[in-house]
Amino acid sequence: MLERTLKVLEYGKVKAQLAKHAASSLGKEKIEKLTPTTSFEDAVKWQEMTDEATNVLRLKGNIPLGGIYDISAFAKRAKIGSTLSPHELLNISSTIYATRQVKKFIEDLLEAELSIPFLEGFAVELIVLLDLERKINFCIGDHGEVLDGASEKLKTLRQQMKTFESRAREKLENMVKSSTTQKMLSDAIITIRNDRYVIPVKQEYRSAFGGTVHDQSASGATLFIEPQSVVELNNQLHEAKLKEHIEIERILMELSKEVAVEADPIIQNVGLLAEIDFMFAKGAYSQKIKGSKPIMNNKGYIKLVKARHPLIANDVVVPNDVELGKDFTSIVITGPNTGGKTVTLKLVGLFTLMAQSGLQLPALDGSEMGVFQSVYADIGDEQSIEQSLSTFSSHMVNIVEILKNVDSKSLVLFDELGAGTDPQEGAALAISILDEVYKRGARVIATTHYPELKAYGYNREGVSNASVEFDVETLSPTYRLLIGVPGRSNAFEISKRLGLHQDVIENARLHVSSETNQVENMIASLEDNRRMAEQQMEEAKAFRKEAEETRQDLQKQVNEFNEKRDKMYVKAERKAAESIEKAKQEAEEIIAHLRGLQKLQHSAIKDHELIEARKRLEGAAPQLVKKKKVTKQSTAYSNKLEPGDEVQILTLNQKGHLIEKVSSHDWQVQIGIMKMKVNEKNIEYVSRAKPVETKPLATVRGLDSHVKLELDLRGERFEDALMKVEKYIDDALLAGYPRVSIIHGKGTGALRIGVQEYVKNHRSVKKARYGEASEGGTGVTIIELK
Structure with missing residues (x-):
């Protein structure tokens, strides 16, 4: 790259900003020597290294690069037999320590499974010299003094x-x-x-x-x-x-002498630390300018998305889109002064230099940059008094030099092409120069004031017009680049806004040719159409973003539902497996119990023992709960449920009895020992008790009473059993029975123990005991009533 081009595009100012992020003199020295590469492979590699550093800084925040010094000269002196000073040895120790810290940092990143191929390569080559570090620290103090020990x-x-x-x-x-x-x-x-x-x-x-x-x-x-x-x-x-x-x-x-032995590894470490510091300085600078990694190509294609000039403050700079090298290879920017044409020109040139230096660009993701062998820039008024050159002459000297070397791998930037001479001759010369550069296959961006060049983009294939937008309402440029739209002079509009009389303006229009008026009107129409298209595009983007967010939200809900459903399936399967396993154990216990009875009694098992064992087997089988459909019978009663009806609570899969209706759609339901409010839509009718004929009290208390002397609870659920026991004791009291039996069986003992505890605490029970061997043993509870 020409030194003049680097200076004109202010490449040195970018390097000065970059140097602020270097942690050592090693990194600063490499930045000072940095120049853009012309190798496509190197440009790609440098961009990948910067991106790797940016990712590490984003995830880890920093890298321990403190305490690094350029000690290669000390190592070389030690190697030829010189005696190093305490401070020189202390710097060597500090750098060895920093080497160890950097290597450990990289190894920790690898353990975290981060993809860091460049840092991994550096870590392999870094050599830890722990023994030398300890020897120096043992002899030299923190302030460079030789220690007593x-x-x-x-x-x-x-x-x-x-x-x-x-x-x-x-x-x-x-x-x-x-x-x-x-x-x-x-x-x-x-x-x-x-x-x-x-x-x-x-x-x-x-x-x-x-x-x-x-x-x-x-x-x-x-x-x-x-x-x-x-x-x-x-x-x-x-x-x-x-x-x-x-x-x-x-x-x-x-x-x-110890340093001399390790001189080569020390020099190697210094070189690697310099590369790492240089790499992370680029990464930190990228974070500072909010840069992104450009896609590099060797086809001369440039695409910048919302690009911001890195040397202009964020609160002032206006992002712009620029594209060059695909549909057209030349851009001619027209428009008034101070509109931002030169800034746009410098932006493209500086971005090219930065991308080919491995620096990320302050633009959005998706930006692309070509790798050029040469970047030529003729920008600014370089009138030379010493050389007696006018503005036009100084420009022509540069242009002549450019035309000697320009080729298809060049990027050429012309500012105010043809300026400084007769307008007609200058315009003709500008068109001829642009044609020549276009024929060579170079990528060109040129700015000009000449109205003749507004038609240049329409008459040449591969050339596009562009302009910098100007707001006639505020009489100031917006600095927005408009590709495909040539610039207008806006002289009449500006004069009108400043107060020039309308008669004077109309008289001025008469002196403008009809062709010029048509061109100006066409440009105005193009600007309006472009503005409308951009507005519609922004609205479409907003709708698309909203639709995408809605789609993602729905997808998230579907995923959550599927995940919850799968967990419920797994839970149900696990519960079923546990129930089956419990049933198997219960069956084994019952069979073992029957065999034990056979051995002990040496005779046939009694009928009631077989019935009890059979009920235990039936109770051991796991119940597969299925959602019941509403039967015709339940439908017939659904609209006329009454207190006392036996119902199924669908949400709980439990049976209960209706107590009373508490609202238009809610019932109070007795479920075991609990009472709860249930909505009518979750209630399924099961049965209704038949009306009991009322008998005289004497008959009820007589021997012909319908109340039996025993209550069989075998096979009943625990809550249902307790409800039946409560009702049975009341009925037995009314019948006048002094003693009754409750058959609950032996089983697992849950029902037996529950019945025993319930009747012992009942207000109407005087005494409760298990039955004798002839009465059924512990499978029966005998209660005496008050």
Whole structure:
């Protein structure tokens, strides 16, 4: 790409924005060197890498790229035998740690089954140098100091230094605090000169102190003297410091040798970290500009959907659709100044450079970009005083250079083509240049003021007119690009809005040719038709979106219904299986019980025992509940249900008795020991008790009473059985029976225990017991009535 093209299209400003998202100097350096590729394969690969980084940032939020430094130069120096400084070693340790963190981050992504082929490849090549990191951290502190524990010798030397320092300061403090000495000192302090401990002595008392003078004040009134009593201690301290320096140099040299051993892996890691930082800088920039991945092609086809210029603020920029390279390869944009023609021109050029640099575009999904070998741009007034070139001449110099190299793999951008000279000659020249570039097969976008070029798109195959919309009501451009519609001058409309008299405007129209008026009217009609079509399209999109949302909602409801139905089927099957299994166990128990009776009694089983066992077998069989259809009999009674009727509650699959009607459609129903309100549509008539003839009380209490001395509950449901027991006790009391029997059988014991508990708590029962062996045993309960 030409350097001039990159500058004119403001490619450097995009790179400056991109650099803000790099985490290290490595990433910034790669961004600085970034240029658009002309390889289709590389452009596709770079876009996929950026998209991968964008997806990771969207899902994980960030990547640990902190603490990365460009340490390749340090590694190379260590490799040739140089000794590295503590801070250089510390940067190496920090970068090794960052390498380890990045590799772990990528491995965690792989465990989460994210598709990250590029990062996976980087992770395989990243080498973790944990031993070297630990050795450096063991010897070098966080602030670049060599730690005492780096070696035993260094630790001993530093302990000796502390001892010498302490003793020297102690002696000097005694001197400073002495009343005799204090009057000789300029200040009662201990200080350091030439790396030795000294005290400030007044000039006149110099002879009172032995030792060495190391410095004096600016006025000469104060001498910094090292007293003779601390000279030996200072010497010992100085000697220890020299030994410390030698030991530190030895430690740094050893660490540098360790770095030299791993120099190649370090340099390799730095290169990989630079690529990762570069890749994620692109991803973060895409998030910043709300970019999307364009579909790349090598056919010179451009399709931008709601494209926004990345260097214009979001609250100002107007999204535009642009298409070039399929139905037409040239676009001629006409219209007034400050309408946005040049911005559109730069937008297409800059998007091409960004796409071929692996950057996502601030446009909607579905945008496509071609890969061009060259992008040429003749934009702006580049009049040169030094070269004595006019505006027209400077443009022609650029155009001549472009025409020397343009071919079918080029994108050419002309701004104000043919401007700066006679309008007729300029227009003719512009048409000729466009024809030439079109013949070469290049993709072209040109802006112009010349009205002659408005007809250019209609007379040339593969060429389309375009304009930037202008609102005559507000006297300002809307910056919306209209493909297929040439621009109008709008001079008469603007003048009218600004207050120019109508007579003057009408007189001006007389000087315009009829052909020009026809063209202007045609353009106005095209703009109106386009505006109407866009409005209808937006309405159609809204209807389609609403229909799609309705379809999705219905589909969701159907899926939920099917899922719920399947769960109910599974639950019903499981319940049926449990019932069958329970029935089998019950049958096995009954058979075992019968065999036990045979063995114990050595005789035929009694009839009542067989009846009881048979009822238990029948009760063990699982009941398959089926929804009953309303019979003719129930239909006949449905409109004249009466209290006391036995009914089936369809929603509960339970039987009960009607108590009373509580509303026009609701009945109170007794179901076992419960009473509940049920809607009439959920009630199915079963039977109605026959009227009982009323007999004199004497007859009721006589031996001819219809009440039996025993109540057989075998085979009854628990709730129904308790209702029958309650009614039977009342009937027995009326009949005057002192004692009655309730046959409930042995079974599982539920009915037996339930009856026992009920009768024991009944107000009219005096005593309750199980029957004797001759009376039926525990299968019968004998109750005595009050």
